[in-house]
Amino acid sequence: MNLSAIDPVLLIASLMVAATPIILAAIGELVVExxxxxxxxxxxxxxxxxxCGFGVAVESGSPVLGFALAAIGGAVLAMLFxxxxxxxxxxxxxxxxxxxxxxxxxxxxxxxxxxxxxxPATTRLDMGxxxxxxxxxxxxxxxxxxxxxxxALVAVVWAFxxxxxxxxxxxxxxxxxxxxxxxxxxxxxxxxxxxxFGGACAGLGGAYISLVRVxxxxxxxxxxxxxxxxxxxxxxxxxxxxxxLGAYLFGGIxxxxxxxxxxxxxxxxxxxxxxxYLITIAVLVLMTSGRRGNSAPAMLGRxxxxxx
Amino acid sequence: xxxxxxxxxxxxxxxxxxxxxxxxxxxxxxxxxALLGKDPxxxxxxxxxxxxxxxxFAAYSRPQLLVKAAPLILIAIGLSLGFRAGVWNIGAEGQxxxxxxxxxxxxxxxxxxxxxxxxxLMVLAGALGGFLWAMIPGLLRVRFGTNEIxxxxxxxxxxxxxxxxxxxxxxxxPEGGGFPGSRNLQQYSAASNGxxxxxxxxxxxxVAAFISVIFAYILLNRHLTGFHIRLAGQSPxxxxxxxxxxxxxxxxxxxxxxxxxxxxxxFEVSGPAGQIGIDxxxxxxxxxxxxxxxxxxxPVGILLAGLLMALTYIGGELAQFMLGLPSASxxxxxxxxxxxxxxxxxxxxxRVRIGRGAKI
Numbered sequence: 001m002n003l004s005a006i007d008p009v010l011l012i013a014s015l016m017v018a019a020t021p022i023i024l025a026a027i028g029e030l031v032v033e034x035x036x037x038x039x040x041x042x043x044x045x046x047x048x049x050x051x052c053g054f055g056v057a058v059e060s061g062s063p064v065l066g067f068a069l070a071a072i073g074g075a076v077l078a079m080l081f082x083x084x085x086x087x088x089x090x091x092x093x094x095x096x097x098x099x100x101x102x103x104x105x106x107x108x109x110x111x112x113x114x115x116x117x118x119x120p121a122t123t124r125l126d127m128g129x130x131x132x133x134x135x136x137x138x139x140x141x142x143x144x145x146x147x148x149x150x151x152a153l154v155a156v157v158w159a160f161x162x163x164x165x166x167x168x169x170x171x172x173x174x175x176x177x178x179x180x181x182x183x184x185x186x187x188x189x190x191x192x193x194x195x196x197f198g199g200a201c202a203g204l205g206g207a208y209i210s211l212v213r214v215x216x217x218x219x220x221x222x223x224x225x226x227x228x229x230x231x232x233x234x235x236x237x238x239x240x241x242x243x244x245l246g247a248y249l250f251g252g253i254x255x256x257x258x259x260x261x262x263x264x265x266x267x268x269x270x271x272x273x274x275x276x277y278l279i280t281i282a283v284l285v286l287m288t289s290g291r292r293g294n295s296a297p298a299m300l301g302r303x304x305x306x307x308x
Numbered sequence: 309x310x311x312x313x314x315x316x317x318x319x320x321x322x323x324x325x326x327x328x329x330x331x332x333x334x335x336x337x338x339x340x341x342a343l344l345g346k347d348p349x350x351x352x353x354x355x356x357x358x359x360x361x362x363x364x365f366a367a368y369s370r371p372q373l374l375v376k377a378a379p380l381i382l383i384a385i386g387l388s389l390g391f392r393a394g395v396w397n398i399g400a401e402g403q404x405x406x407x408x409x410x411x412x413x414x415x416x417x418x419x420x421x422x423x424x425x426x427x428x429l430m431v432l433a434g435a436l437g438g439f440l441w442a443m444i445p446g447l448l449r450v451r452f453g454t455n456e457i458x459x460x461x462x463x464x465x466x467x468x469x470x471x472x473x474x475x476x477x478x479x480x481x482p483e484g485g486g487f488p489g490s491r492n493l494q495q496y497s498a499a500s501n502g503x504x505x506x507x508x509x510x511x512x513x514x515v516a517a518f519i520s521v522i523f524a525y526i527l528l529n530r531h532l533t534g535f536h537i538r539l540a541g542q543s544p545x546x547x548x549x550x551x552x553x554x555x556x557x558x559x560x561x562x563x564x565x566x567x568x569x570x571x572x573x574x575f576e577v578s579g580p581a582g583q584i585g586i587d588x589x590x591x592x593x594x595x596x597x598x599x600x601x602x603x604x605x606x607p608v609g610i611l612l613a614g615l616l617m618a619l620t621y622i623g624g625e626l627a628q629f630m631l632g633l634p635s636a637s638x639x640x641x642x643x644x645x646x647x648x649x650x651x652x653x654x655x656x657x658x659r660v661r662i663g664r665g666a667k668i
Contacts (some may be wrong), residue, residue, distance in 0.1 A: 091650065103643070108640075223465070224465045230458055280462055285448055285454050288453045
């Protein structure tokens with residue numbers, strides 16, 4: 001065992017990378033849930049985004065195009081969910097599960113011919129002298145552009161929900177859809193937009209895993225990241241800022257356990273590998289005990305059908 | 309076009325929607341197969357017809373139908389109770405794994421003693437293992453209000469790591485030359501869950517699946533607990549006034565579904581699978597969710613749905629072998645089925661009206 005092999009600076013730097021897919025997926029799901037819809041298909045949308053992004057990036061040689069198509073792929077799958085739950089009024093839990101099962105299947109199907117290929121590298125954002133700063137430069141200013149895009153997205157969502165009229169309407173729909181409907185807001189249309197946004201974000205998160213974090217294609221490679229993103233929304237009490245905290249916490253644990261595996265800590269590899277999931281569960285329990293879920297949007301998962 | 313809520317769900321559509329969904333899936337699946345460059349009609353026939361009626365394959369495939377359907381039905385019956393009551397145990401895959409580990413561990417502990425008691429003890433251990441694994445999300449929900457969907461699902465990943473460590477560690481076959489995987493239980497007669505009637509695929513898991521169907525039918529139709537389950541699902545508020553203890557109901561649904569999933573895992577490891585390996589689980593716990601919905605959460609429906617879904621597994625393997633159809637396409641096919649099912653389900657609760665009729 002050699003713990004000194006773990007470089008704390010490198011650890012924190014890779015934590016930012018490990019957290020990015022979760023941030024993207026979770027911030028998208030946060031918007032969906034704020035509108036009162038529970039989409040449990042995050043895992044399916046992520047894996048679909050992962051393969052769409054991977055395939056397009058490999059074929060075109062452009063990671064940017066890959067990410068764009070990943071967002072579209074995720075959004076298309078999300079619209080399927082939207083059509084079923086908002087127009088055909090199906091059960092949201094069951095439909096979300098269907099989305100995950102279908103996404104895992106369809107992605108494995110598309111991904112067959114992409115096994116064992118390396119995608120084109122996503123460019124690192126050149127920050128000039130900032131990247132050369134000791135410690136801070138390595139941690140904060142030496143990542144690829146998606147890391148910063150994810151951070152910016154969190155800020156945008158936070159500002160949108162807090163300061164804009166659109167954000168207020170979105171929250172109103174999530175808190176009381178009958179009242180919002182009576183005021184003349186198009187509940188279904190607003191929710192469909194939120195669902196599409198959530199799908200696009202999940203697709204981006206998935207593509208980040210297949211294009212940057214791993215980077216290759218294997219079946220089911222998101223390995224529960226979508227479910228962890230869902231858990232992080234609960235952990236964040238539906239607040240954008242806290243999503244960041246939750247994702248970094250999770251990213252930190254993931255990176256730490258990988259480093260501990262590499263350092264040869266006398267703990268079975270499997271125990272280390274299961275630790276992120278166990279800790280996510282523990283955090284969920286901590287967050288939900290005491291306060292009885294009062295921060296959740298009131299209409300979360302409820303069916304809306306305008307009778308007149 | 310607009311939707312009008314029916315005063316009561318339509319009984320005719322309740323039966324017709326799964327059939328309609330299967331037909332729509334076949335059409336959409338045919339399109340998918342055509343896109344993959346296969347003749348859609350041949351592909352559909354290979355999946356749904358050949359395993360049962362083709363002279364060449366039926367002898368092998370027919371027994372497989374029961375072998376594959378048994379775990380699906382066992383798990384789906386348990387899940388359906390919870391789904392009816394609004395208790396979403398979607399981690400059956402994990403409970404299935406833990407049941408298999410516990411069952412196999414008990415069997416291997418007795419190796420090579422040839423005692424009658426070994427197999428019954430394994431059955432108990434399997435059920436208990438699944439039960440306890442499901443109690444984790446159950447108790448967390450009752451005690452802390454933690455979302456059981458997320459916890460039960462996250463525990464699947466924990467269980468997958470656990471089965472890998474078991475296959476490499478404590479349960480590894482000491483005579484296996486260092487390869488991962490336990491002893492083969494099929495070669496240990498006291499712990500083996502072999503065919504009861506040769507050539508039918510009938511093993512104890514199939515018997516258990518049939519018993520569970522009957523048990524669930526009686527529970528839901530003739531028993532107060534079953535009434536509480538249905539009541540809690542349809543009207544949680546009325547259920548609370550009616551004296552239903554919500555916490556106890558959650559634990560009951562979680563416990564039963566976990567125990568049944570554990571049993572399914574135990575019958576699988578001692579029978580068709582034979583041993584605990586790194587990749588022991590093949591997703592029955594997730595497919596069972598589709599089976600439960602396809603069967604409309606009704607025990608008899610689940611029995612039929614389980615057989616149909618087993619057919620897609622066997623037919624999928626056959627199509628893979630005969631036509632080179634990728635195995636993932638069957639997974640996508642199964643996912644599609646659930647989509648269509650949920651989409652047409654609307655017809656049972658709503659009436660579709662064309663035009664803007666004034667009548668409300």
